[in-house]
């Protein structure tokens with residue numbers, strides 16, 4: 063089986079949850095970690111293996127990466143477009159960005175380079191979410207009806 067080489071950018075709380083889980087998937091290799099605080103990236107590479115970086119450019123240049131996990135804070139989004147442009151699959155922690163224009167910039171690059179992509183909206187995929195959404199819709203409609211008829 064081909065190994066999948068994964069890098070993570072943003073080595074904070076949720077990144078460590080992903081790293082722990084990725085470690086348990088057969089065929090996945092944690093190849094590199096990047097954080098503006100290099101100490102954090104280094105502590106991840108010491109724990110999970112792979113290289114550490116404080117900038118995404120050398121990571122993309124030096125490592126053969128199949129997939130990038132983006133676990134930076136929402137205000138720091140945009141750098142991952144450089145990976146998308148190299149055809150690297152991306153998983154984003156929610157939210158994709160803080161502004162619609164930044165999210166559209168990322169979406170456009172995903173469409174242009176046709177990379178596999180996903181966003182970790184964990185509650186959104188539960189059955190209960192669509193039921194709750196429908197109940198909220200009915201309540202809003204009822205309030206509108208009572209206020210306007």
Ligand SMILES: NC(=O)c1ccc[n+]([C@@H]2O[C@H](COP(=O)([O-])OP(=O)(O)OC[C@H]3O[C@@H](n4cnc5c(N)ncnc54)[C@H](O)[C@@H]3O)[C@@H](O)[C@H]2O)c1
Nearest residue numbers: 072073074075076077097098099133134136138155156157
């Ligand atoms: N799906 C979930 O259940 C869940 C849970 C927690 C957090 N999140 C999301 O994950 C993201 C990260 O949250 P967190 O709690 O892990 O934050 P955190 O503050 O613990 O970690 C963020 C890390 O990113 C680093 N960083 C900041 N700017 C950077 C940049 N430009 N490049 C590289 N690294 C940078 C910080 O130094 C820090 O180590 C947020 O978008 C948050 O909403 C999702």
